Amino acid sequence: MKTRVAITGMGIISAIGNTVAENFAALRNSKSGLTHLEFLETKHAKDYLFGEIKQSNAGLEQKLQLSKNNNFTRGALLAGVAAKEALRNANLETLPNDLAFVNATSVGGMDYTEKFYQNFSDKQNTQKYIEAQHPGFTTDVIGAHLGCKNLVTTISTACSSSANAILTGAKLIENNKAKQVLVGGTDCLSKFTINGFKSLMILSKNACKAFDKNRDGLNLGEAAAYLVLEDEETAKERNQPILGYCSGFANANDAYHQTASSASGEGNYLAIKKALQKANLNARQIDYILAHGTATVNNDVSEGKALQRIFENNNLPPISSTKAFTGHTLGAAGAVEAVFAILALQKQVVFKNLNFETPMPEIPIKPVTAFQSNKNEHVLSNSFGFGGNCTSLIFSKA
Amino acid sequence: MNTKIYINGIGSISAQEANLLALKNPNLYDTSILRHCFKDFRKYIRPKEMRRMSEAVKMGVAAANASLEDANVQKISGILVGTGMGCKQDSDAFLEDMLQNQEAFLAPTKFIQSTHNTVSGQIALQLDCKAYNTTYVQSSVSFESALLDAEMELQTKNPKNLLVGGVDEISDYSIDLQRLDGQIKEENFNNLQLLQHISPGSIIGEGASFFVLSNFRQGNSYAQYFGNKMYNQLQEDELEPALRNFLQEKEITLKDIDAIILGQNAMLVDQPYFSVFSREGLKDIPQLYYKHLVGEFYTASAYAFWLACHILKEGEIPQTCKLNSIKIAQKPKYILLYNVYRGKNHSFSLLRAC
Numbered sequence: 001m002k003t004r005v006a007i008t009g010m011g012i013i014s015a016i017g018n019t020v021a022e023n024f025a026a027l028r029n030s031k032s033g034l035t036h037l038e039f040l041e042t043k044h045a046k047d048y049l050f051g052e053i054k055q056s057n058a059g060l061e062q063k064l065q066l067s068k069n070n071n072f073t074r075g076a077l078l079a080g081v082a083a084k085e086a087l088r089n090a091n092l093e094t095l096p097n098d099l100a101f102v103n104a105t106s107v108g109g110m111d112y113t114e115k116f117y118q119n120f121s122d123k124q125n126t127q128k129y130i131e132a133q134h135p136g137f138t139t140d141v142i143g144a145h146l147g148c149k150n151l152v153t154t155i156s157t158a159c160s161s162s163a164n165a166i167l168t169g170a171k172l173i174e175n176n177k178a179k180q181v182l183v184g185g186t187d188c189l190s191k192f193t194i195n196g197f198k199s200l201m202i203l204s205k206n207a208c209k210a211f212d213k214n215r216d217g218l219n220l221g222e223a224a225a226y227l228v229l230e231d232e233e234t235a236k237e238r239n240q241p242i243l244g245y246c247s248g249f250a251n252a253n254d255a256y257h258q259t260a261s262s263a264s265g266e267g268n269y270l271a272i273k274k275a276l277q278k279a280n281l282n283a284r285q286i287d288y289i290l291a292h293g294t295a296t297v298n299n300d301v302s303e304g305k306a307l308q309r310i311f312e313n314n315n316l317p318p319i320s321s322t323k324a325f326t327g328h329t330l331g332a333a334g335a336v337e338a339v340f341a342i343l344a345l346q347k348q349v350v351f352k353n354l355n356f357e358t359p360m361p362e363i364p365i366k367p368v369t370a371f372q373s374n375k376n377e378h379v380l381s382n383s384f385g386f387g388g389n390c391t392s393l394i395f396s397k398a
Numbered sequence: 399m400n401t402k403i404y405i406n407g408i409g410s411i412s413a414q415e416a417n418l419l420a421l422k423n424p425n426l427y428d429t430s431i432l433r434h435c436f437k438d439f440r441k442y443i444r445p446k447e448m449r450r451m452s453e454a455v456k457m458g459v460a461a462a463n464a465s466l467e468d469a470n471v472q473k474i475s476g477i478l479v480g481t482g483m484g485c486k487q488d489s490d491a492f493l494e495d496m497l498q499n500q501e502a503f504l505a506p507t508k509f510i511q512s513t514h515n516t517v518s519g520q521i522a523l524q525l526d527c528k529a530y531n532t533t534y535v536q537s538s539v540s541f542e543s544a545l546l547d548a549e550m551e552l553q554t555k556n557p558k559n560l561l562v563g564g565v566d567e568i569s570d571y572s573i574d575l576q577r578l579d580g581q582i583k584e585e586n587f588n589n590l591q592l593l594q595h596i597s598p599g600s601i602i603g604e605g606a607s608f609f610v611l612s613n614f615r616q617g618n619s620y621a622q623y624f625g626n627k628m629y630n631q632l633q634e635d636e637l638e639p640a641l642r643n644f645l646q647e648k649e650i651t652l653k654d655i656d657a658i659i660l661g662q663n664a665m666l667v668d669q670p671y672f673s674v675f676s677r678e679g680l681k682d683i684p685q686l687y688y689k690h691l692v693g694e695f696y697t698a699s700a701y702a703f704w705l706a707c708h709i710l711k712e713g714e715i716p717q718t719c720k721l722n723s724i725k726i727a728q729k730p731k732y733i734l735l736y737n738v739y740r741g742k743n744h745s746f747s748l749l750r751a752c
Contacts (some may be wrong), residue, residue, distance in 0.1 A: 023715055043501040100631075106513060111491075118497060120578055128581040133572065134483050134696070135514065136537035140742055143630050151542040152630035152743075153536040155665050156514035163530055171550045195496050196509035250520065253522040253531040270528055344661075386510070387519025 005170045005246040006235045007179075007395075009090025009228035011082040012339045014326045015051035015221055024343050029353040030371050032325050034207050034219050040111075041190045048203050051327025052189060053078065054087040064145070071128045072169050073109035076141045076189035078224035083146060083182060090228035091240055093122035094233075100151040100178040101143050102169045104185030106331035108135035111190040138186070151178065156331065158385030159292075160251075161185050162225070163334025163393055169229045174202025179234045184226030184335035193330065194220060200259065208295035208328075210305065210321035211365045213358040215295040221327020225335035227342075237319060237378040241398075244342045247378070248394030249278025259386050261299050265306030268292075268382065268391035272310050275380070275392035283311050284384065285378055286394070291338045291367075292323020292382040294328050303365035303382060320368045324354035334383040334391065341379040341395040401553050403623040404752065406612045407469025410704045411436040411459040412605035412692040416464075419549050421716035422427040424691055427589040430582050432603040432693035433568060436460065444525075450507065450521070452487045454567035455607035458517035459524055462561055466525075467618040467620075469610035473558050476530035477518045478548050480540030480564040482696020483733060484514030484533075490571035516749075519567055537740035538661075539628045541700040542747060545611075545624060552613040563608030564700030581694075583664075590718065593663045600663040602692020607700035609707070617751060620707040623733075624748035631745050634670040640682070641736070644746045645661035645713065654698055655683055655731035657709070659702045660721060661737030662687040671738050697735040703747065706733040710751045 012019070015033030016026035026033065036043035054353045055063075059072060061075035064084075072080070087093055093120035109132025116126040130135045139154040151172075155164045156260055162185025169183035187193075197203045198219060235242055252274060254267025261268065276283060292303055308314060322340055329336050344350060355368030412418040414425055414433035423734045425435055439448060439456050442463040448456065458479065466474070490705060491726050494509035513519075515533035522531050530551060534543035541564030576582050583599040592601060611623060627644045630727060645651055658680075660670050709715060717728050735747040 035533075049607040114497065117493060120575055127578060130575050131491075133486075133575075134537065135535045136482060136540070136696075136743070140630065146404060146467050147464070150629040150630065151546075151628050153534055153628070155532060156533070157518075157533050158513045158515055168532075171547070175550045175553060177546070177550070191496060192493060192499060192509075195504055196492065197502050199504040199509055206509065214485070253519070253528050253530065254584060255522045255528050257473060257528050258516065258519060267528060283514070355599075357513060363594035386513045387515040387533075388522055388529070389515060389519065 002230040006232045006242045008230045009086040011085025012195045012225040014223035071111045072227040075186045079186035082224035083226045086226040095147045100181045101148040102165045103139040104165035121179035157389040160383040160385035160391040163383035163391035169231040185332040186224035187331040189222040195335035209355040210293035210295040218294045218325040221329040223329035245396045248275040250274030251391045254388035261302035268306035271390040271392040277393045289319040289378040290381040318350045320353040404619040407465040407610035409464025410607040430601040456564040461606035461608040476560040479518040480544040486569040507593040509621040538743040542745040564697030565606035566695040570606045600694035607704045610692040621710040626747040629744040657684045684724040684726040686719040
């Protein structure tokens, strides 16, 4: 019998709050964090809506009490804030020596790379950021700040990155490779991703409308979110309250196109199916779905098709996308929504799918229209990314 | 680790030809940038597909296919890739276009292919493989992270084959930045003389080494994969105890190790770690190295893994890889790999003869 993977801590910073409590308050009040940009310098600051965290890098540096000559990029700063909240929540501020750290990011230190790329050579004080171009650098910086010395690694599978970090962390515990694992992800806004998604013509000028007939693309956001996964017995031995369990996790590949999802949502379907099998649950036992729901024309139909196949006869439990609260936070999204899933289990609620009006003609999904109470035992969370990467996680009530 | 894991197929692309015989007369370079020497991409990739592929994708897809061919495997249950930099060429190209054109007139192709999991995604697409697919990007333990995940994925009674590899490419755009950062040696010399040039940087390389890892033995299995251990940070005096602990976990001792393959890169900052292996107790173990042949890159250790597979199967030790003059046992049983880059992301990996 394999051990259960308990969740004993969580932390988050996103456009809707700097802590778990602040994020929950915004979800409860159905208050979106989407705005024009104030901090990131880009030509497109006022063209689109973004989930920007309204704190300067200098302010975040101060919050983390960093020295002037630190080499933190914005992703590392956000991660520092969220990871510390998670460790505090798990009563692991004095870091256990063998705590493993599985991080995720897709942007990494690109914000500083794009800022200094053309003049690294004349500005010596920026050269400490040259290595920031590879994502492991961001993780090294956070790991060193927290004091992680042993197993430290990073996953980068685009928009499913941190869902896969949670999956790997859960496997480390099941395989007795670690007793406690800090898992999650961080991604900041950058010109690179804004222009990339703009060139793909899937950025929306409006607040995104997941699962709506008139949806016209996604909003980018920035966030960091972390969970402490722990072997259930270890948590019980130290009398640490358990917030929930990660009971199912699976990854599959759509093997259809580098960026687009197949019309049938094959990869999505396989990931959800395998996650249910792993959790030893049938679809009827899922009480709530936190969808990937990016509000691109392509994603919502594919995801809808996959859900339709899993939940026969369109018998869907309550479903919401929270992307219109935080924006699509790319590599951090899986961990952000894992925190929301745990909150849904703890508080026995479901969140509003903001901006929904008209069902899609292809699949008439009607997402949750108001924050409300709901009896939740098991919550499904989906994350899909470029490269056909599809990950589904199931969280269960403590 | 309960289930025994075997390496049943291998494929490698680097600055050297992928066989031990060729290492009798290795490719020589007089520059600090060692590009791969593979020419036969058409064997694995259709020309139409190839046009859009960056070097990392081409190398990854070709090495992956070579390893599947070698293992005579068609169906795999997962693709696990380690890459320090991912698709650096496309990423740099999109970045430069964006900066030069001041965020206007951008085509999406380079952006689409800039994500770090492009190689694992493209392999899945080419093989129509809908199974587990992941990408680790942790500096010099990227490949080792993929190996650790593979070990966990293979803990099942059903026969299972996984494709596990490491890949990194050189990007012309950022060579100057790496130089500025002191990662590349300033002087030019013959690559075989690497160890006579201890200085801040190293010689840099690129490549892809892929393996079919299975939870069953085949007639042509190369070796048994015996597990690994990663340390994000280690002081030099912690290295030897960490190594002994790792071996103890594997229920063997230093006496059982027939050879150690070191990631010696001639970088000043890493010398304290490599010099630990010249101490009493360790210096009498045969030691090998490889970065003079293929250069330093985040997944160079996947080449060392490839080297260990060949040595364990064929019993031949390439002369050019010998770091000390200690004679290696006729039939080596255990080979240990140690790697580090810039004092961080240390790893031990262990392989055993079948």
